[in-house]
Amino acid sequence: MNTQAAIVEGTGKYVIENYGRLPMAAARGQGALLWDADGKEFIDLFPGFGAGGVCGHCHPAISDAVKAQADTLLSHGNLFTNEPQVDLAKRITENAFGGKVFYCHSGAEANEAALKLVRLAAGEGRYKIISFNNCFHGRTMGGLSLTPEGFQKGFEPMLPGNVKVDIGDLDAVAAEIDDETAGVIIEPIQAEGGVNVPSVEFMQGLRKLCDDNNLLLVCDEVWTSPARTGKWFAYQHFGIEPDVMTLAKAIGGGLPVGVCVAGPKCADVLVPGTHGCTMGGNPLCAAAGAAAMKLIEDENLLDRAIHIGQRVADAINGAGIEGVLEIRGKGALVGVQLDDSIQAKDVMLACMEKGLIICIAKNNVLRVAPALTTEDSVLDKGLAILVDVMRG
Numbered sequence: 412m413n414t415q416a417a418i419v420e421g422t423g424k425y426v427i428e429n430y431g432r433l434p435m436a437a438a439r440g441q442g443a444l445l446w447d448a449d450g451k452e453f454i455d456l457f458p459g460f461g462a463g464g465v466c467g468h469c470h471p472a473i474s475d476a477v478k479a480q481a482d483t484l485l486s487h488g489n490l491f492t493n494e495p496q497v498d499l500a501k502r503i504t505e506n507a508f509g510g511k512v513f514y515c516h517s518g519a520e521a522n523e524a525a526l527k528l529v530r531l532a533a534g535e536g537r538y539k540i541i542s543f544n545n546c547f548h549g550r551t552m553g554g555l556s557l558t559p560e561g562f563q564k565g566f567e568p569m570l571p572g573n574v575k576v577d578i579g580d581l582d583a584v585a586a587e588i589d590d591e592t593a594g595v596i597i598e599p600i601q602a603e604g605g606v607n608v609p610s611v612e613f614m615q616g617l618r619k620l621c622d623d624n625n626l627l628l629v630c631d632e633v634w635t636s637p638a639r640t641g642k643w644f645a646y647q648h649f650g651i652e653p654d655v656m657t658l659a660k661a662i663g664g665g666l667p668v669g670v671c672v673a674g675p676k677c678a679d680v681l682v683p684g685t686h687g688c689t690m691g692g693n694p695l696c697a698a699a700g701a702a703a704m705k706l707i708e709d710e711n712l713l714d715r716a717i718h719i720g721q722r723v724a725d726a727i728n729g730a731g732i733e734g735v736l737e738i739r740g741k742g743a744l745v746g747v748q749l750d751d752s753i754q755a756k757d758v759m760l761a762c763m764e765k766g767l768i769i770c771i772a773k774n775n776v777l778r779v780a781p782a783l784t785t786e787d788s789v790l791d792k793g794l795a796i797l798v799d800v801m802r803g
């Protein structure tokens with residue numbers, strides 16, 4: 412195997428540098444541990460940037476399902492169906508709000524499907540979608556159109572008619588609704604935008620506004636589901652149901668799966684010829700996703716998410732660190748708001764030095780989102796490093 416330096420150098424030479432990556436090559440993972448290509452061990456409290464969310468690295472329940480499927484059939488296109496995609500769809504819809512799913516491979520693609528579905532359902536002349544400041548809905552032209560201007564620079568013009576308002580401001584939402592509005596898209600908790608949790612009143616008011624104006628409400632749950640926040644899906648914290656929900660990141664158990672879930676009201680909007688994805692619902696990725704959903708149920712990972720989030724918050728609160736303004740989030744999606752005296756990016760890099768992986772979000776927020784299978788002993792070891800680094 413090549414040294415880490417050689418792999419990093421090869422990356423710079425052959426792979427487009429659109430990420431601002433750290434000079435590390437990931438080589439192997441087990442549970443909450445990750446090793447780089449030189450064998451250095453990390454405690455990973457941010458597995459897969461959300462995509463390793465549920466089960467940690469190489470959980471045997473996932474690996475076994477993938478191995479078995481890999482020896483059976485990898486993909487076959489959408490002239491046919493397969494059992495794993497039915498299994499995963501059943502587990503998603505039965506734990507959510509019924510309806511049916513469309514499969515693709517990423518969050519951006521899932522949101523594209525949702526956008527097309529919303530426009531088609533709304534009918535001719537209604538095309539505007541309302542989204543929220545500090546949101547993130549993906550990098551494709553549609554997702555980008557819904558996302559704040561900073562991400563759009565150089566790629567204009569965007570899709571027409573997309574407006575953004577502040578979370579919490581129902582009057583602003585109402586003011587933007589006109590005859591051309593088709594729907595509203597919101598993350599039940601904004602993850603990239605700084606781990607921002609809306610109020611129950613706001614979410615319920617938004618639901619009512621959509622009902623009163625015949626708009627479809629889309630929840631982008633790409634970061635927040637499944638199980639991450641202590642519920643199967645994060646909208647379930649707010650006593651509402653969306654009409655459409657998009658999933659990706661952790662829903663594939665570590666493999667690329669994107670899902671657009673359409674509730675009973677709009678499950679039959681996308682008919683043959685309106686949308687598609689050649690490899691969507693392929694049995695390999697679907698089998699991994701279904702195994703992850705089964706694991707959540709078998710190991711009661713919803714409760715585990717709450718326990719882990721509490722333990723993270725307790726450790727940071729207990730350390731009484733100056734510069735911590737607020738700890739927020741739900742379940743095992745934890746954001747730590749820092750003041751100007753500590754830079755989140757510096758904390759993240761210093762943690763890496765000491766063998767701990769965490770991440771940051773917009774506006775000087777630290778983000779911790781451990782796998783829901785992380786043992787307390789490993790979690791505590793990681794949190795000790797974090798607290799130590801934050802003390803400076």
Ligand SMILES: *Cc1c(COP(=O)(O)O)cnc(C)c1O
Nearest residue numbers: 517518519547548549633634659
């Ligand atoms: C990551 C993310 C996306 C985009 O997902 P990709 O798989 O990177 O395309 C969309 N919405 C939210 C809320 C996300 O966190």
